[in-house]
Amino acid sequence: MLNLVSLFEAIGSEKYCIIKVGAQFPAYETGDDIDIFCYEPNQAAGKILEWGGYYLSNGLDIRVNTEADYNYISVAFVEGGKMHCRFNLFGQLPKYKKLLIKDALFESVIEHSRFFDCQHNEERVKVRIPSEIDDLILRYIEFIEWYNVRPDEIKHLDYIMDKIDDEKKIEFLDKLHHYTALPSYSSIKKQRKCFRKRVSTIFKKLIKRFKF
Amino acid sequence: MRKVSKQVKMLVERVITVGAAAQKRGKNRWAESRAEEERAALLPIPKFQNQSLKAEYLRRFSKYIYRSDYIIIWGDGHKYKNQIIDMIQAHKDFSIIEILYHRPRSVRKLAKAVYSCDYAPFNHLKSKIRCLKKPPKEVLFIFIENWNPQEDYFGEGIFRRLESGTLRAFKEKIRNKFNDEIDVERAEEHLIDVSANELQTHYVLQYIGFDGVDYLKRRHAIIDLPHHVKHNSEFVIKNISIDSLYCNLIAGDSNGFVKEKRVHIKLSPHYRALIKDDKIYRNYIDNSIGRALMDDYYWEKFRNLAQDFKYLAAPYSRSYIAVRQFDTDEYAIIDGLHRAAIMRYQGVKKLSVAVLKGYKRC
Numbered sequence: 042m043l044n045l046v047s048l049f050e051a052i053g054s055e056k057y058c059i060i061k062v063g064a065q066f067p068a069y070e071t072g073d074d075i076d077i078f079c080y081e082p083n084q085a086a087g088k089i090l091e092w093g094g095y096y097l098s099n100g101l102d103i104r105v106n107t108e109a110d111y112n113y114i115s116v117a118f119v120e121g122g123k124m125h126c127r128f129n130l131f132g133q134l135p136k137y138k139k140l141l142i143k144d145a146l147f148e149s150v151i152e153h154s155r156f157f158d159c160q161h162n163e164e165r166v167k168v169r170i171p172s173e174i175d176d177l178i179l180r181y182i183e184f185i186e187w188y189n190v191r192p193d194e195i196k197h198l199d200y201i202m203d204k205i206d207d208e209k210k211i212e213f214l215d216k217l218h219h220y221t222a223l224p225s226y227s228s229i230k231k232q233r234k235c236f237r238k239r240v241s242t243i244f245k246k247l248i249k250r251f252k253f
Numbered sequence: 254m255r256k257v258s259k260q261v262k263m264l265v266e267r268v269i270t271v272g273a274a275a276q277k278r279g280k281n282r283w284a285e286s287r288a289e290e291e292r293a294a295l296l297p298i299p300k301f302q303n304q305s306l307k308a309e310y311l312r313r314f315s316k317y318i319y320r321s322d323y324i325i326i327w328g329d330g331h332k333y334k335n336q337i338i339d340m341i342q343a344h345k346d347f348s349i350i351e352i353l354y355h356r357p358r359s360v361r362k363l364a365k366a367v368y369s370c371d372y373a374p375f376n377h378l379k380s381k382i383r384c385l386k387k388p389p390k391e392v393l394f395i396f397i398e399n400w401n402p403q404e405d406y407f408g409e410g411i412f413r414r415l416e417s418g419t420l421r422a423f424k425e426k427i428r429n430k431f432n433d434e435i436d437v438e439r440a441e442e443h444l445i446d447v448s449a450n451e452l453q454t455h456y457v458l459q460y461i462g463f464d465g466v467d468y469l470k471r472r473h474a475i476i477d478l479p480h481h482v483k484h485n486s487e488f489v490i491k492n493i494s495i496d497s498l499y500c501n502l503i504a505g506d507s508n509g510f511v512k513e514k515r516v517h518i519k520l521s522p523h524y525r526a527l528i529k530d531d532k533i534y535r536n537y538i539d540n541s542i543g544r545a546l547m548d549d550y551y552w553e554k555f556r557n558l559a560q561d562f563k564y565l566a567a568p569y570s571r572s573y574i575a576v577r578q579f580d581t582d583e584y585a586i587i588d589g590l591h592r593a594a595i596m597r598y599q600g601v602k603k604l605s606v607a608v609l610k611g612y613k614r615c
Contacts, residue, residue, distance in 0.1 A: 083474035084313075090475065090490060091570045097605045103490040105475060114475070119489075 046164040051092045056080050058154040058169045067161045082114045082130035089116045146220040150175045289452035308568030316470040319398040322448045326393040330444030333431045346401035349549035353394045360385045366460035416449045477572040487610040500586045503545035523594035559595045573607035
């Protein structure tokens with residue numbers, strides 16, 4: 042079991058925000074993902090490596106995967122080929138297809154984050170989590186993006202319905218409508234065209250390679 | 254039209270050396286800045302109370318703090334190369350990044366790359382090229398990090414240019430020491446030359462076939478890897494047995510020919526030098542440096558490192574030995590052979606390494 046309290050002490054100087062914190066946090070289940078928004082994923086990943094060095098002698102490997110185009114790094118702790126726990130570090134909003142989201146939401150989530158007291162074996166640490174409204178918005182986006190392929194994503198909607206009251210509803214809808222929009226038919230058409238173009242260029246490249 | 258007239262004027266100024274004609278035109282150069290002067294000023298290093306904070310600052314901003322420069326040792330200066338390299342290593346503001354022998358196909362092309370940003374008169378350049386044509390037609394490039402460039406304007410009139418004061422002083426020191434004396438005066442032999450600005454280094458690196466200064470300043474975003482290790486997006490940090498490490502011993506010449514031989518770490522000259530005789534290591538380095546091996550290696554540095562080496566101790570907590578897996582439980586070292594040899598010598602059985610996925614030599 043990784044001691045996440047000491048990890049968040051180590052990355053305390055970074056500007057970050059843990060997304061979708063579970064009720065048992067900092068405890069977690071094997072195979073869990075911990076999503077973190079941060080301004081500098083490279084620095085955060087470096088600090089996770091320094092902290093995780095202790096666990097290498099316990100038979101864990103640390104697998105690091107970088108997607109520079111999306112400013113995304115995943116740092117996975119692997120035990121005997123099976124994933125033990127994974128940190129997803131986002132330097133920008135993940136790409137969503139079903140909603141158009143303004144990039145500024147990412148900064149807004151980090152800047153409006155609040156401290157959350159968490160404890161593990163008498164060790165305490167304050168971690169940054171999204172404000173209540175941002176948390177609801179992120180869960181709503183997640184639900185919209187995945188509800189048709191992953192039925193269990195309904196849990197996010199249940200959570201929102203449970204937590205929201207009339208006062209928060211107005212604030213939630215205001216912020217949601219400010220930062221998001223539904224993709225128009227023309228933009229979907231454009232995406233399809235782009236996809237067709239991409240496929241045709243791949244084929245053209247392949248044909249060229251076989252020719253020469 | 255204005256641009257063309259400016260270029261013509263520049264050509265005329267350079268063809269006619271400084272003298273009566275130049276005095277007539279006046280000594281002031283144009284107020285417009287030249288390309289190499291348009292770079293942002295280098296960042297200073299503030300005083301840090303905390304060493305780890307300083308390491309963090311250097312890691313994040315190193316490429317904006319130091320200047321990449323080069324020192325060329327021309328054919329005539331090869332007899333003094335070891336002394337010159339010793340002097341560079343001893344200089345507190347310089348650290349060697351890469352040493353590279355180069356045999357130019359055309360001296361004129363080399364001179365064009367080296368003096369592309371030089372504002373010396375053409376007559377002076379001609380005399381330099383004449384010296385370069387003398388055998389041996391092999392030059393030694395030493396690329397350095399210049400941590401205290403002390404940039405200032407040197408020269409007169411049209412030839413006034415931005416240069417590193419530190420490097421200029423170092424060049425004069427070398428010339429005073431090694432140039433012959435004729436009638437109590439220093440002979441104007443061309444033993445070495447240095448870059449005036451970073452743009453010149455950029456052009457020379459491009460001439461050799463690299464990407465320019467970016468190649469020397471390249472840093473891995475997460476772990477500490479040297480610039481010559483190709484940065485891939487996926488790696489695994491894992492604990493492995495030190496006996497599963499192999500290394501590639503290399504030999505090569507200045508034509509770019511490199512021969513590799515994979516051996517177990519206990520058979521490497523590095524490990525054998527630590528347990529037996531340093532001559533093995535010295536010979537290996539002397540035969541390969543600047544050709545197949547381009548990093549700044551020498552026995553004294555290695556011996557000092559071995560004395561009190563602690564792997565992954567702060568501020569080098571991200572300096573993992575980089576390896577590539579070539580068989581089940583067998584790894585070839587890409588970077589960190591010296592450190593691995595020291596650790597085997599210290600009796601370490603297991604160590605953490607970074608296994609680079611899909612690594613190919615760049």
